[in-house]
Amino acid sequence: MTTEDSEHRYLIFRIGEEQFACPLLSVREVLEYQKPKHMPNMVSYFPGVINVRGSIVGVVDLRTKFSAPSGVERRTAMLLCDTEQGAIAAVVDIVESVRQIKPENIDRDTTLISKIDSRYLSGVARLDNALVTVVDLHQSLLEDQMKAA
Numbered sequence: 001m002t003t004e005d006s007e008h009r010y011l012i013f014r015i016g017e018e019q020f021a022c023p024l025l026s027v028r029e030v031l032e033y034q035k036p037k038h039m040p041n042m043v044s045y046f047p048g049v050i051n052v053r054g055s056i057v058g059v060v061d062l063r064t065k066f067s068a069p070s071g072v073e074r075r076t077a078m079l080l081c082d083t084e085q086g087a088i089a090a091v092v093d094i095v096e097s098v099r100q101i102k103p104e105n106i107d108r109d110t111t112l113i114s115k116i117d118s119r120y121l122s123g124v125a126r127l128d129n130a131l132v133t134v135v136d137l138h139q140s141l142l143e144d145q146m147k148a149a
Helices: 003-007 137-141
Strands: 009-015 018-023 029-032 048-052 055-061 077-083 086-092 094-100 121-127 130-135
Touching: 009 077, 009 086, 018 121, 048 086, 077 094, 077 137, 086 137
Parallel strands: 018 130, 055 086
Antiparallel strands: 009 018, 009 094, 029 077, 048 055, 077 086, 121 130
């Protein structure tokens, strides 16, 4: 596999009924869901922290952040990502696959009307016969203010 091929590989996951994609290189690993330890005075989409091999990692529930119903099922997973602020785990409903999406199959016009903040969107990809929302996972996980108002 060439470097160019790896740049076009995306992790496909679901939140509710919606299918999303993020660049595979933005995810360090996929973890089995573990219940976060609650942290007081945090926004609703930050349920707490988890222990990953001795390191404390913050958790962002993308389902809550993207205004989707949330609940823990057997296939609920966490995407561990390295950010400028350290490692953060993103909770998603299901991790489906890794797929190659060519740049010409992604519409980067993020002015679409959506419940998801446009800062988190990279575009919409055509994948087989479906449209998949491409998210900027790092932008989705970082926030200047995680404390609840």
